[in-house]
Amino acid sequence: MAIQQVGVIGAGTMGNGIAHVFARTGFSVVLCDVERRFLDRALETITRNLDREVTKNKITLDDKATALKRIQPVTDRAKLADCDFVIEAATEKFEVKAEIFRDLDRLTRPEIILASNTSSISITKLAALTKRPERVIGMHFMNPVPVMKLVEVIRGLATSPDTFTTVRELSLKLEKTPVEVNDAPGFVSNRVLMPLINEAIYAVMEGVATPEAIDEVFKLGMAHPMGPLTLADFIGLDVCLDIMRVMEAGLGDPKYRPCPLLIKMVDAGWLGRKSGRGFYKY
Ligand SMILES: NC(=O)c1ccc[n+]([C@@H]2O[C@H](COP(=O)([O-])OP(=O)(O)OC[C@H]3O[C@@H](n4cnc5c(N)ncnc54)[C@H](O)[C@@H]3O)[C@@H](O)[C@H]2O)c1
Secondary structure, eight states: OOOEEEEEEEOOOHHHHHHHHHHTTEEEEEEEEEHHHHHHHHHHHHHHHHHHHHHTTOHHHHHHHHHHTTTEEOGGGGGGGTOOOEEEOSSSOOOHHHHHHHHHHHOTTTEEEEEEEEESOHHHHHHHHHOOOOEEEEEESSSTTTOEEEEEEEETTTTTTTHHHHHHHHHTTTTTTEEEOOOOTTTTHHHHHHHHHHHHHHHHHTTTOOOOHHHHIIIIIIOSSSSSHHHHHHHHHHEEEEEEEHHHHHHHOOOGOHHHHHHHHHHHHHBBBBTTTSSSBB
């Protein structure tokens, strides 16, 4: 079955980027969030990011207009019923995703693939909530989606070879590079990255160095394009905390305990770039 119409659930940092790349590649996109204002914000971001691509001569003004026209923002999830593929990019909480997967299973044609952009939650567990576990898969894009090449493609226990091949080919069509990973809390990217970020936050909390100094060490000493605390602000501190909690629960090792300073900052509403304040002010 040819995929023409794609559903994207969640229009936040990742959902808007995912809608952007699908629309730019020629798919029509139904973008769904719980409130109109989140969709408006997403369309503003997509417009701004497409403008950036026009300025860099990656696309023309016509391409931009066509891509925007392909995105249909909706708050009513039933509008995803005719989609040929759905990817979920909602908040990183199991209960939120569980409700979405149960509903999508009921709502969409049984033969279509349901993917999750989750950073850490078990694909096997999400798949088990549906009647089509062989057609549930992880498709983990990186932030910012229009720029970053990697897609971690995560096989749940029941994911079929056909589903894997389809998502691999879809990633290539979006000009991304798929990398196959098995289902384990945090997969590869966050299993390795989040403990680094968490440890950097411990270093701030214990007064080992300032955020600026820690980021400088990683930029100059390890040739990272940005330091771990700048990256944490970029990802969203709430997202980092959710991922640490999933890994702590799923791997059962105290080394994944979220740093108390991270918890405190999220409690204060300091979520990084998206809230205007994190380890830095924006
Ligand atoms: N931020 C990152 O750098 C990053 C990178 C890779 C993957 N992810 C993953 O992508 C997913 C989304 O993360 P994000 O950073 O975009 O979060 P975000 O907080 O920016 O956006 C989440 C969006 O989901 C919406 N939402 C919540 N419940 C919903 C529901 N029931 N139906 C429809 N929409 C709903 C929210 O209103 C919000 O707009 C998470 O699973 C996260 O782990 C994030």
